């Protein structure tokens with residue numbers, strides 16, 4: 001099987017959150033299982049800086065306002081092949097993959113990611129001058145790649161496509177006047193196409209024109225069919241689910257998350273010997289200028305966005321500090337949340353530390369040092385931090401939503417709460433504090449959490465089965481073609 005995996009983040013070189021980690025782990029697990037998988041990624045400056053020698057292997061055609069560009073190839077030290085879209089006018093900028101260092105999203109993100117998607121479609125069609133390799137399936141992740149399955153269909157290609165939703169709240173929605181600039185056929189601006197409330201949606205395009213849609217946990221696969229969590233796309237999700245083409249495949253945890261050998265931890269430990277964890281907790285407390293304490297340490301490692309519910313933490317933190325708790329918070333994101341957490345930490349600087357930024361080693365140390373990890377997410381497609389936390393012996397206190405509900409066993413490896421409010425979080429924290437007060441109960445829970453395994457191999461096997469099913473299906477039976485039968489005739493002619 002030959003698969004092109006399209007992503008806007010890849011943790012070896014650049015990441016803004018969980019997608020980057022999935023893109024670095026899942027293809028490796030699939031490769032170990034025998035899939036010839038290659039990654040397509042924009043050549044941001046940090047990618048060029050870290051990738052080593054890049055060979056220019058092909059040229060990519062443009063379309064409408066999307067300029068032609070070159071395709072580069074690099075290999076990671078463990079042999080993974082990456083194709084890089086070399087378009088300096090679009091990607092050679094500081095900041096995150098999506099925006100400048102201090103501002104919001106780049107205003108030309110439509111063009112930046114249409115360029116990525118078009119590159120994917122051209123490689124998939126096997127019409128990339130200079131590139132001998134051609135995939136037999138396209139696996140696209142999140143809205144930045146969303147136009148890839150659409151360009152393929154509009155160009156009459158029938159290659160199977162899988163689209164994975166990591167977070168349906170981010171949709172890549174742009175003004176309809178961008179239609180022509182992006183080379184989108186007028187007829188596709190339709191309810192059965194790319195149109196979304198009179199604007200154009202990259203995520204909807206990805207979902208609509210793909211054969212299979214996956215998301216990152218079984219519970220989230222159900223939640224996105226509801227009005228409450230479908231972000232306006234619940235109708236389409238219901239249709240796809242009814243067709244049996246929406247599936248939730250739980251993410252895994254990378255093997256590097258092992259507290260007995262993690263090179264980023266100064267002290268090591270395992271479920272049988274926790275002395276290293278206690279030493280690490282003292283070190284982290286000292287490093288963060290927290291007062292020495294025998295009380296529980298609550299860790300938070302998060303993007304600071306509304307989704308993550310950290311405003312609720314600020315409502316309960318004082319009460320927990322009164323009960324002997326301390327907080328170590330690491331994160332970066334919305335200025336309002338950063339301000340809120342900064343104020344909280346300043347008011348209780350002996351007991352609450354807030355590091356406003358992101359650093360992988362610090363994330364691992366905080367989770368390794370903590371007794372609990374707070375994740376009061378309003379919604380959570382899968383969540384990786386609760387898996388990392390369990391492995392490192394920090395019991396998650398989390399909302400029973402999405403992947404959190406699928407990966408935490410309430411009262412066994414963590415504490416789940418349903419009510420989305422500070423009161424709900426407070427009640428779960430009180431349960432956690434009661435468990436902490438009983439060393440036998442607490443140590444048993446901690447051991448159970450550390451012994452859980454979230455394997456990427458299991459996820460890879462499910463993706464592989466899905467790929468096989470898509471590749472084996474007759475062209476006339478593809479989901480995208482069936483959906484197009486209900487769409488404007490010019491589009492149907494294009495694929496017929």
Ligand SMILES: Nc1ncnc2c1ncn2[C@@H]1O[C@H](COP(=O)(O)OP(=O)(O)O[C@H]2O[C@H](CO)[C@@H](O)[C@H](O)[C@H]2O)[C@@H](O)[C@H]1O
Nearest residue numbers: 016017018019166216302303332358380381382383384385
């Ligand atoms: N500012 C930052 N910069 C870089 N890395 C940071 C960061 N803040 C946190 N991280 C790291 O990124 C990961 C966060 O992953 P999550 O899955 O918890 O959330 P995210 O919402 O980003 O991902 C979305 O995609 C993933 C992957 O499918 C889903 O698990 C999740 O539910 C969904 O919201 C953690 O490993 C964390 O250490």
